[in-house]
Structures are given as structure tokens and as C-alpha cells.
Amino acid sequence: MSTDASARDARRNWQEWHEQRVASVSEPYGPLSLTGTHWLADHPEGRIPAVPGIWTDEGEQVLLTAGDEDGVTLDGKPFTGTVALAADHAPIPASRVAHGDRRLVVIRREGLWAVRDFDPHAPARRAFRGIEATPYDPRWAVRGRFRPYGEQHSVRVENADGRARGLGLGGEIVFALDGAEHTLRAAVEADGSLWAVFADATSGDGSYRFRFLRPGAPADDLTVDVDLNRVLLPPCAFADHFICPFPPPGNTLPVAVAAGERNLAGA
Structure with missing residues (x-):
């Protein structure tokens, strides 16, 4: 392959990469949809403003307690009661806990637990x-x-x-x-x-x-x-x-x- 042809291929590959990257970040649950990272240590009573349910740090797991009024789903089904949760490693749309279109994703960093709130209607996504x-x-x-x-x-x-x-x-x-x-x-x-x-x-x-x-x-x-x-x-x-x-x-x-x-x- 000639040098000119190689250069054209490189430019074309880069353009495809760039277009795929723009599409990826603007997906409904891409990074633009993150509206909050809520550390449980900052909410020892378990109530996180704007996030339904009660979330408590139990050391090696997080306990979520939800009632009918919270409107939470777990694994795609309406949920009430208490469940032990580990950190989510699945893609955001497949996270276990949701509230309507929002995905409530459990993460752990250096032993600390947090809940991330991904909302496809986030202002940052609309403004992108x-x-x-x-x-x-x-x-x-x-x-x-x-x-x-x-x-x-x-x-x-x-x-x-x-x-x-x-x-x-x-x-x-x-x-x-x-x-x-x-x-x-x-x-x-x-x-x-x-x-x-x-x-x-x-x-x-x-x-x-x-x-x-x-x-x-x-x-x-x-x-x-x-x-x-x-x-x-x-x-x-x-x-x-x-x-x-x-x-x-x-x-x-x-x-x-x-x-x-x-x-x-x-x-």
C-alpha cells in the first residue's frame, strides 16, 4: 500500500473513531447523563436527597430499603422491602436499581460506597x-x-x-x-x-x-x-x-x- 493510501486510511479510521466516540458519549446513559455521585458516608441516616429509598453502608454491601412510595424497580420489577447490593459492574442500562428512566448505580472506591444517578433527561445531555x-x-x-x-x-x-x-x-x-x-x-x-x-x-x-x-x-x-x-x-x-x-x-x-x-x- 502506498504512503498516500496509508495516510488516507489513517484519516478515515480516525474520523470513524471520532464519530463513534461522539455517539457513545451522547447515548441515553452515557457520561452526559450522570446527575450525581452520592457518597453514603455523607448521608449516615441513609436518605439521599433526590434519590428514592434508604441506602445504608453495611461494610461489604449496601442495603437498599424501599417502599411503594419510592417507585423503585429491582432487576426490572417493582420492588419494596430490603435488598443487599454489591457494586454494579454491568453496563449502566443493565444496572439493578432504577427509578423510571433513571438508573441508580452502586459503586465502591477505596472502601467507600456511593450511588450514581444516571438520567437520560439530564440538562448536560440536552445541551450537548x-x-x-x-x-x-x-x-x-x-x-x-x-x-x-x-x-x-x-x-x-x-x-x-x-x-x-x-x-x-x-x-x-x-x-x-x-x-x-x-x-x-x-x-x-x-x-x-x-x-x-x-x-x-x-x-x-x-x-x-x-x-x-x-x-x-x-x-x-x-x-x-x-x-x-x-x-x-x-x-x-x-x-x-x-x-x-x-x-x-x-x-x-x-x-x-x-x-x-x-x-x-x-x-
């Missing part, structure tokens, strides 16, 4: 006009290398909700741009793919304050494709109620990465 993204440019697609740590590291970083939490890191992605070497500390996902939270010279001035890079899993020789054309806005760019981690120390690039997703359209 798209994602501002820079068209594909081959200069931002490079081959890098993953340097795994000997053991898992964890650093405390501030999150978008103002609380500090642990961020697990499995190694470093090393790559070069315009002849200069750069390093990003990265987590290793369960499927072996990598995830890095980073800022750069455009952060807060032309791009959102930080973004995500999600390369695939490294090859057997630990090389990895670093395609900055596909950097992502974090979920908290779409709704204030996500708890995205800020970049760990060392993950602020000194260059302007004018690539990938930059901001919400109209932001």
Missing part, C-alpha cells in the same frame, strides 16, 4: 453539541515502549471532586516527539491495555485541563502504539459528578499536544 477534536495528523502517531515497574506503585493524587485517592501505576510509556523523549506514568488495565492521565502545554488553554491516553496492550517486545490523535476527554469533562484523577507527578508534558479531543463543542 459535540466534541471539539483536532483532525488526524500523522506526526502525533508514534511508536513507543512500555517500561513496567517491578511491582505495582500507588500514588495519591487529587481527584476532580477535590478528594485525594490512590492511583495505581504499573509502568511508564516512553516515546519521542520531534526528536525529544517523553515519559508518561501509566496504569495497566485488566486486559493488559495501558491508561495514562496527562496534561500538556495546551491544558486549560485550548484543551481541557487534563486528558486520557489509552493505548492498547504492549507487544511482546514491549513496544506500544502511542497515538495522540486519539487522546480522550475524561468523563468529568462531560459531567461534574465524575471523580476523575488528576495527572500524577511527572505526567505534565512540556509540549503542546494540539491533537485528539480538546474540549466540548461550545465550551
